[in-house]
Amino acid sequence: MTGLLRDLAALVDPRRVWGDVEDLVAYTNDATHRRELPAAVVAPESADEVAAVLRYANQRGIPVIPRGAGTGLAGGAVPVSGGLVLDLKRLNRILEIDHKNLTATVECGVVTGHFQREVEARGLFYPPDPQSLAVCTIGGNVATRAGGPRGVKYGTTKDYVLGLEAVLPDGSVISYGGKSVKMSAGYDLARVFTGSEGTLGVITKVTLRLLVLPPSRRIMIAAFPELDSAAEAVSALIARGAEPSMLEMLDRIAVTSLQRYLPLGLPPDLEAFLIIEVDGHPAKVEEDCALVAEVCREYGVHEVRVARDAAEAERIVQARRALFPAAARAAPNLVIEDATVPRTQVPAMVRAIRRIAERHQVLISITGHIGDGNLHPGIIMDRRFPESVRRAEQAMAEIAREALNLGGTLSGEHGIGLLKAPFLEWEFGEAGVSLMRRLKRAFDPHGIMNPGKILGGGTAGVRD
Numbered sequence: 523m524t525g526l527l528r529d530l531a532a533l534v535d536p537r538r539v540w541g542d543v544e545d546l547v548a549y550t551n552d553a554t555h556r557r558e559l560p561a562a563v564v565a566p567e568s569a570d571e572v573a574a575v576l577r578y579a580n581q582r583g584i585p586v587i588p589r590g591a592g593t594g595l596a597g598g599a600v601p602v603s604g605g606l607v608l609d610l611k612r613l614n615r616i617l618e619i620d621h622k623n624l625t626a627t628v629e630c631g632v633v634t635g636h637f638q639r640e641v642e643a644r645g646l647f648y649p650p651d652p653q654s655l656a657v658c659t660i661g662g663n664v665a666t667r668a669g670g671p672r673g674v675k676y677g678t679t680k681d682y683v684l685g686l687e688a689v690l691p692d693g694s695v696i697s698y699g700g701k702s703v704k705m706s707a708g709y710d711l712a713r714v715f716t717g718s719e720g721t722l723g724v725i726t727k728v729t730l731r732l733l734v735l736p737p738s739r740r741i742m743i744a745a746f747p748e749l750d751s752a753a754e755a756v757s758a759l760i761a762r763g764a765e766p767s768m769l770e771m772l773d774r775i776a777v778t779s780l781q782r783y784l785p786l787g788l789p790p791d792l793e794a795f796l797i798i799e800v801d802g803h804p805a806k807v808e809e810d811c812a813l814v815a816e817v818c819r820e821y822g823v824h825e826v827r828v829a830r831d832a833a834e835a836e837r838i839v840q841a842r843r844a845l846f847p848a849a850a851r852a853a854p855n856l857v858i859e860d861a862t863v864p865r866t867q868v869p870a871m872v873r874a875i876r877r878i879a880e881r882h883q884v885l886i887s888i889t890g891h892i893g894d895g896n897l898h899p900g901i902i903m904d905r906r907f908p909e910s911v912r913r914a915e916q917a918m919a920e921i922a923r924e925a926l927n928l929g930g931t932l933s934g935e936h937g938i939g940l941l942k943a944p945f946l947e948w949e950f951g952e953a954g955v956s957l958m959r960r961l962k963r964a965f966d967p968h969g970i971m972n973p974g975k976i977l978g979g980g981t982a983g984v985r986d
């Protein structure tokens with residue numbers, strides 16, 4: 523056993539410290555193609571144990587990489603500087619669901635889908651629904667500001683964080699916010715941690731806002747012969763005041779790989795498909811369904827299908843969630859982009875992605891939470907061939923650049939992580955990034971927290 527492992531085993535139960543390569547391999551990557559072996563993995567069970575490990579690492583300048591479920595799509599949990607991976611899945615208690623205040627307090631390792639089911643069993647509703655919700659954690663969602671299809675109506679994780687507890691690199695614990703629905707006291711530290719991707723400290727506990735479960739929902743699929751007309755129908759729907767709770771787009775490439783995995787009976791020769799959900803009072807739901815169908819017809823839809831019953835609706839929702847797994851089965855590797863533009867620019871962004879795919883001779887499927895302008899171009903590549911990786915990464919950079927040219931942002935919900943760190947200055951300029959670096963130094967003067975993420979660079983790190 524190395525000195526590092528011996529020291530860690532004195533801080534937490536030795537059965538929760540791993541250093542053998544066969545154990546470490548499971549922690550080399552997230553859902554991206556980047557991978558690196560850490561020196562050790564520690565699985566704390568409490569904020570006190572997190573604090574003890576951080577204090578130890580901080581004194582020795584050892585990188586610490588917080589990890590939820592490792593489903594990230596930006597390389598955030600990849601231990602590029604070696605160091606310690608902090609596996610946070612054991613901090614998994616739902617501490618309280620407070621029906622009267624419409625809040626819940628949970629530990630960071632609670633799985634999002636499990637939390638949603640617990641909340642819904644009480645007639646309540648936690649809308650943020652990253653499509654990885656069967657495994658991803660609330661801590662990971664807060665750390666990446668995760669979104670999902672319901673973002674179009676309900677916003678994303680950031681809109682539900684009322685307060686949090688976090689451990690700083692020196693082992694001190696801060697707590698900001700709580701059950702109050704409004705707060706104007708001091709700098710908003712909860713917002714600073716939300717989206718910090720493990721670079722400032724470890725989020726150990728979160729208080730979340732809840733809603734009351736909508737009484738009714740309907741789901742529809744609309745199939746369009748042209749991608750452009752589907753994108754334009756989306757802009758028109760929003761402009762006409764439709765308030766869908768989900769407005770997703772899939773192109774032909776995505777639908778083809780999806781239907782190999784999960785047949786939905788969709789016409790395979792059409793170019794674009796919208797999955798639209800409306801929820802709320804039953805009468806309003808009927809009204810919104812009629813409006814959606816009317817607008818889709820105005821934009822040349824081939825077919826609009828309303829799910830007949832709850833079972834069919836669930837099948838469509840499951841199909842949407844299966845998009846990335848289906849594409850992953852069809853392609854050796856997939857780089858999922860996260861370009862986000864103002865809604866009116868969606869048709870221009872779709873056209874730009876098509877041009878970029880052609881220029882670099884790469885296959886790109888286009889899916890996304892189109893209702894909020896958040897596209898997920900899936901760039902198909904094979905990491906065994908450097909030329910394939912080079913072309914995919916070039917296409918990714920150009921898509922990011924184009925999103926900014928159209929007034930958008932580098933990331934709508936996946937974060938910057940490792941993959942987009944080199945682009946950060948494109949969005950915020952030198953002064954903006956320099957301020958972010960100073961903020962990082964104030965929280966983490968020794969630079970141990972998740973080096974190389976968001977701001978690039980990183981420390982040499984300890985590999986032991």
Ligand SMILES: Cc1cc2nc3c(=O)[nH]c(=O)nc-3n(C[C@H](O)[C@H](O)[C@H](O)COP(=O)(O)OP(=O)(O)OC[C@H]3O[C@@H](n4cnc5c(N)ncnc54)[C@H](O)[C@@H]3O)c2cc1C
Nearest residue numbers: 590591592593594598653659661662663665668669720725
């Ligand atoms: C099939 C699939 C579908 C997806 N769909 C969506 C989607 O619809 N919307 C969306 O937004 N994302 C989506 N994602 C991306 C991913 O699931 C989210 O980014 C999610 O929030 C990551 O959670 P995680 O627990 O897996 O975090 P990880 O991948 O383990 O970590 C992500 C980042 O957060 C940091 N981190 C994790 N926990 C903590 C903590 N407690 N304290 C401090 N830092 C922490 C890590 O260091 C890392 O930088 C999808 C991914 C997959 C594979």
